[in-house]
């Protein structure tokens with residue numbers, strides 16, 4: 001492949017050197033540059049890729065794409081572009097022969113619910129025999145081939161590679177989470193979304209976006225992209241205040257579809273019933289009524305379920321079949337995942353709630369199951385939005401009987417300091433601080449009484465604890481199960497010993 005084959009869609013690059021230069025790979029990391037590679041200089045949050053163009057050339061890169069003109073002594077092929085991230089996306093699309101145009105892309109955005117909704121969509125599409133890939137926080141599924149996820153939404157280069165694999169594996173659609181970071185960094189530039197779903201917008205990622213308005217503007221981009229598609233469908237939760245604002249902005253778009261509990265929603269929910277084993281509710285759409293059953297629990301999963309049904313319908317599935325298929329919805333890893341056995345005296349759930357709103361939702365779900373008490377174990381991630389920490393503590397305090405504050409991926413921060421930040425949100429003295437997460441979980445289990453619900457929040461499916469850049473093995477689900485087993489064994493041994501002692505003459 002020659003450079004000229006890759007730049008057809010690029011907006012007027014200034015080219016130095018021969019466009020007939022052969023290209024074998026693309027990279028935005030100088031450490032991976034080699035002969036035949038095009039190196040893209042990206043301006044990042046930590047460093048500037050433009051500082052590494054010399055290094056990339058030293059390693060044999062055949063061409064450079066940058067937002068600056070080449071230095072005078074440069075003999076290499078150099079493409080001077082306005083925006084290297086957009087150039088990367090456009091050249092990656094061409095490099096992989098435009099897989100994004102061979103699939104029906106369905107994008108899900110919002111602060112909470114993306115992973116769950118994307119999983120459910122993937123389930124519904126495959127159930128309808130529309131082979132579908134999945135990209136999101138938990139896993140990348142390229143049509144039967146599973147890979148660990150690197151990001152919620154990968155960089156454009158990786159994204160196009162994954163879409164290309166989906167095409168090769170016979171996929172016709174892709175259900176993907178679209179993060180605000182990805183939208184802001186042009187990772188999904190050029191993806192012709194046919195369906196976009198907005199779940200909600202609440203506080204998160206203000207370290208990156210600065211204000212809720214800018215966070216919203218980043219999310220809105222997905223809807224601008226979808227609105228430009230001739231068949232674009234914009235599926236928006238109008239029970240959410242930012243969702244209503246979004247729906248207002250697109251009110252004259254023929255593809256606007258709203259959902260929620262309120263009377264104005266196009267997909268309207270009624271009469272929800274929440275049980276430990278699942279949820280049922282009525283779904284009203286254009287004069288038709290359906291009874292939806294799902295094994296997923298809690299009100300927030302009603303929203304995710306409706307969003308996925310509406311999304312699958314918009315993407316070509318039969319509505320009645322989609323509703324029916326919800327009864328076999330998969331357990332979403334680490335999302336209100338029950339880890340205690342059915343016969344347990346108390347119930348233990350692992351959930352990925354890591355925002356104030358996520359916690360309120362997860363804990364009100366637990367409350368609706370009528371427990372004796374709610375015991376919550378939670379922490380706040382290091383190197384992430386500091387402003388959300390006290391709000392998370394407040395959310396937990398308001399919705400729990402016992403709060404156990406611990407560590408959650410301290411990353412490069414001191415876990416004690418993070419706990420101090422969070423602690424400021426508690427208004428009462430009745431909380432416990434246990435910096436070591438395993439001990440915190442054990443404290444909850446040891447203190448549980450009959451009928452209690454323990455929610456271990458924040459890490460969900462994550463199999464690690466990130467401390468100073470090192471990912472140590474740590475899976476809340478495995479740890480909780482191990483501790484439950486150990487506690488049951490110890491209690492059994494004590495009981496046996498007592499029986500033996502009591503039985504002695």
Ligand SMILES: CC(=O)N[C@H]1[C@@H](OP(=O)(O)OP(=O)(O)OC[C@H]2O[C@@H](n3ccc(=O)[nH]c3=O)[C@H](O)[C@@H]2O)O[C@H](CO)[C@@H](O)[C@@H]1O[C@H](C)C(=O)N[C@@H](C)C(=O)N[C@H](CCC(=O)O)C(=O)O
Nearest residue numbers: 028029030042044045046047049052151152153155179181
């Ligand atoms: C803040 C952020 O989003 N950063 C992303 C961004 O990195 P960056 O541009 O800031 O990178 P940088 O370290 O400053 O380096 C700049 C450039 O120099 C290059 N470089 C650097 C060193 C060198 O020796 N040679 C070299 O070429 C780097 O490869 C890079 O191209 O671009 C990188 C490539 O795409 C991403 O991997 C990286 O994600 C980091 C790891 C990250 O943690 N991102 C999170 C916040 C994120 O994106 N999360 C969202 C989900 C959020 C949610 O909704 O919950 C996601 O979609 O995953």
Ligand SMILES: Nc1ncnc2c1ncn2[C@@H]1O[C@H](COP(=O)(O)OP(=O)(O)OP(=O)(O)O)[C@@H](O)[C@H]1O
Nearest residue numbers: 111112113114115116137300351352353358361362
């Ligand atoms: N629709 C929803 N509304 C509010 N809270 C939700 C919703 N769906 C899930 N949650 C809560 O948020 C947590 C994260 O859910 P999920 O992983 O589906 O969201 P996400 O948007 O993919 O999050 P992330 O951006 O971190 O990947 C869940 O564990 C649950 O506590």
Ligand SMILES: N[C@H](CCC[C@H](N)C(=O)O)C(=O)O
Nearest residue numbers: 354380381384408409458459
């Ligand atoms: N996508 C989110 C996940 C947060 C998960 C939580 N365990 C944490 O580390 O804060 C983020 O990167 O901010």
Ligand SMILES: [Mg+2]
Nearest residue numbers: 114115137152
């Ligand atoms: Mg996610």
